Amino acid sequence: xxxxxxxxxxxxxxxxxxxxxxxxxxxxxxxxxxxxxxxxxxxxxxxxxxxxxxxxxxxxxxxxxxxxxxxxxxxxxxxxxxxxxxxxxxxxxxxxxxxxxxxxxxxxxxxxxxxxxxxxxxxxxxxxxxxxxxxxxxxxxxxxxxxxxxxxxxxxxxxxxxxxxxxxxxxxxxxxxxxxxxxxxxxxxxxxxxxxxxxxxxxxxxxxxxxxxxxxxxxxxxxxxxxxxxxxxxxxxxxxxxxxxxxxxxxxxxxxxxxxxxxxxxxxxxxxxxxxxxx
Numbered sequence: 029x030x031x032x033x034x035x036x037x038x039x040x041x042x043x044x045x046x047x048x049x050x051x052x053x054x055x056x057x058x059x060x061x062x063x064x065x066x067x068x069x070x071x072x073x074x075x076x077x078x079x080x081x082x083x084x085x086x087x088x089x090x091x092x093x094x095x096x097x098x099x100x101x102x103x104x105x106x107x108x109x110x111x112x113x114x115x116x117x118x119x120x121x122x123x124x125x126x127x128x129x130x131x132x133x134x135x136x137x138x139x140x141x142x143x144x145x146x147x148x149x150x151x152x153x154x155x156x157x158x159x160x161x162x163x164x165x166x167x168x169x170x171x172x173x174x175x176x177x178x179x180x181x182x183x184x185x186x187x188x189x190x191x192x193x194x195x196x197x198x199x200x201x202x203x204x205x206x207x208x209x210x211x212x213x214x215x216x217x218x219x220x221x222x223x224x225x226x227x228x229x230x231x232x233x234x235x236x237x238x239x240x241x242x243x244x245x246x247x248x249x250x251x252x253x254x255x256x257x258x259x260x261x262x263x264x265x266x267x268x269x270x271x272x273x274x275x276x277x278x279x280x281x282x283x284x285x286x287x288x289x290x291x292x293x294x295x296x297x298x299x300x301x302x303x304x305x306x307x
């Protein structure tokens with residue numbers, strides 16, 4: 029964000045911030061380097077190390093938020109995470125089929141996010157890890173965190189230049205985790221080719237039906253800011269977002285959404301998704 033843009037944002041009335049937030053959110057811009065695939069490939073990538081870490085440190089709280097116990101991660105498990113990311117970084121991912129690639133990129137994104145938190149822990153929010161380049165950079169998303177098949181990549185690259193433009197699936201937003209309470213849950217198991225479709229649907233349902241995804245306050249529909257920042261991914265505009273919510277809503281929420289045509293507000297909790305008492 030340039031200084032001129034910052035000044036322009038500060039000069040706007042509060043009512044204009046919603047549209048500005050959507051304007052400043054990263055766009056889906058395809059990185060052609062990662063489009064090759066082998067649709068005939070049945071090869072699978074080993075995510076056992078990531079599965080072990082998730083099983084050991086992901087804990088669901090009473091509000092249904094999956095929290096990662098960063099404070100308890102052992103030196104051996106930190107090394108296991110580094111080894112897992114190093115192995116993924118050496119994969120020639122263009123030789124795999126699309127479903128395997130999708131699981132790969134989601135798992136890599138989430139593993140890198142956990143690693144960057146561990147590297148800077150303790151922190152109150154991932155946004156406090158200001159290692160991205162640029163004067164007004166916020167958080168770690170623009171920093172090179174891995175080199176995949178010889179190519180440096182950032183979290184922004186993975187989400188906005190690979191996952192979103194290649195798959196064009198709004199459920200991507202329920203799978204990639206930004207280590208924040210307001211974010212869709214960090215999955216307690218790796219995404220895999222055989223399970224990725226039901227896992228994506230389950231993640232969508234879990235988030236939409238949680239207060240973090242959509243809730244009513246005195247008749248007002250309050251949604252996650254994700255639906256504002258990336259509204260185009262959900263069809264564009266309030267009506268499309270609400271229709272998306274209806275698709276995954278359980279009976280109580282679906283009934284409340286039945287006659288709703290506009291979003292009244294949005295919110296997002298950037299506090300760290302660490303285990304309670306440990307972060």
